[in-house]
Amino acid sequence: MIGKGLMLGALALGAAMLAGAASAQQVNIAIATGGTGGVYYPLGGGMANLLTKHVPGVAATARVTGGSVDNLKLIGSQQSEVALVMVDAALDALKGEDKFKGNPVEVRTLMVLYPNRMHVVSIEGKGIEKMTDLKGKRISTGSPGSATEVMAFRVIEGAGLDKDKDMRRERLGVAESVNALKDGKIDAFFWVGGLPTAAVTDLAATPGVKIKLVDHTEVVDAMNKKHGDLYTTGVIPAKTYPGQDKDNKISVVQNILVANAKLPDKVAYDVVKTFIERRADLVAVHGEAAAITLENQSPKNSPIPWHPGAVKYFSEKGVKM
Numbered sequence: 454m455i456g457k458g459l460m461l462g463a464l465a466l467g468a469a470m471l472a473g474a475a476s477a478q479q480v481n482i483a484i485a486t487g488g489t490g491g492v493y494y495p496l497g498g499g500m501a502n503l504l505t506k507h508v509p510g511v512a513a514t515a516r517v518t519g520g521s522v523d524n525l526k527l528i529g530s531q532q533s534e535v536a537l538v539m540v541d542a543a544l545d546a547l548k549g550e551d552k553f554k555g556n557p558v559e560v561r562t563l564m565v566l567y568p569n570r571m572h573v574v575s576i577e578g579k580g581i582e583k584m585t586d587l588k589g590k591r592i593s594t595g596s597p598g599s600a601t602e603v604m605a606f607r608v609i610e611g612a613g614l615d616k617d618k619d620m621r622r623e624r625l626g627v628a629e630s631v632n633a634l635k636d637g638k639i640d641a642f643f644w645v646g647g648l649p650t651a652a653v654t655d656l657a658a659t660p661g662v663k664i665k666l667v668d669h670t671e672v673v674d675a676m677n678k679k680h681g682d683l684y685t686t687g688v689i690p691a692k693t694y695p696g697q698d699k700d701n702k703i704s705v706v707q708n709i710l711v712a713n714a715k716l717p718d719k720v721a722y723d724v725v726k727t728f729i730e731r732r733a734d735l736v737a738v739h740g741e742a743a744a745i746t747l748e749n750q751s752p753k754n755s756p757i758p759w760h761p762g763a764v765k766y767f768s769e770k771g772v773k774m
Contacts (some may be wrong), residue, residue, distance in 0.1 A: 480720060482513040485524035485536035488596065489517060490628030490652030492739055493537045499738030503731050508723050519598025519626070522552050528713050529558035535724060539569055539600035539645065540707045541683045543757050551603065559714040561760035564725050565751070566708040567647060567744035570689055571604060574653060575641035576634060577663035584612040584669050588619045593633060593642035596626040605643035607680060608704060611672030627652040635659060641667070645706065647741035648693050657694035664694055666701035673704050681756070709755050721762025729766075747772055
């Protein structure tokens with residue numbers, strides 16, 4: 454007959470072993486997003502909640518970052534498993550160019566998210582009506598770790614301006630840019646994001662402020678000629694922001710969800726399956742998630758190689774990859 458103490462000890466040991474096994478099976482996923490004033494952060498938070506709630510053995514968290522460039526570096530160092538990024542920054546990372554010079558990232562597409570719209574934002578009274586009016590002004594081109602900065606430099610160059618000689622440049626995130634514009638510390642700022650972006654809405658809704666969004670579709674051909682066919686033209690429709698009384702003609706780039714090539718296929722498959730099949734939950738977080746459709750999952754929307762786990766899921770759904 455086994456003594457009571459031995460039996461309790463055996464039970465305790467068994468429980469500890471089971472707990473250890475459960476812990477070993479848990480997958481922790483850090484989702485790299487962006488600053489708190491944009492779309493990446495709330496959308497990434499919604500994604501983390503969905504994975505934690507609906508994928509057994511997964512605990513996901515969203516992390517605040519400087520944006521796409523920071524996110525891709527986190528993917529490269531495997532400090533984040535999943536990240537929201539712009540496709541132009543991802544291509545630089547894959548090739549080891551520009552901000553990733555000498556340090557290419559084994560980045561893989563999980564899915565196409567939604568189009569990112571370039572905002573060139575000023576307010577009435579600053580004398581900025583068109584791109585050439587930025588000359589001699591104080592301009593924020595986005596935070597240092599963001600793809601806003603990458604794309605802003607390309608828009609500026611496409612407009613025939615020199616980012617270093619033709620303007621006094623600040624490097625602020627969208628929320629900080631809004632505050633600086635309100636305080637008269639800058640004259641305009643660049644921001645590439647979804648519609649509406651909370652920080653831009655805040656600026657446009659400020660009493661006594663009339664928002665000015667600068668048209669710039671004329672720069673897209675020059676951008677594509679130098680950087681490949683990554684950009685398209687688009688519109689920020691009138692009334693997207695308070696006091697915006699006409700359509701704003703802009704440049705557009707795709708947002709994608711990415712992972713490191715080493716992410717296990719099963720994890721990649723579960724991530725993609727969850728976000729496609731529970732898209733309505735993401736739309737409830739931010740309306741831009743409505744663009745996360747099977748129809749948009751196409752290599753033409755992302756030149757970054759696709760993760761095998763994602764390809765498996767989309768192939769099962771009849772999507773040609």
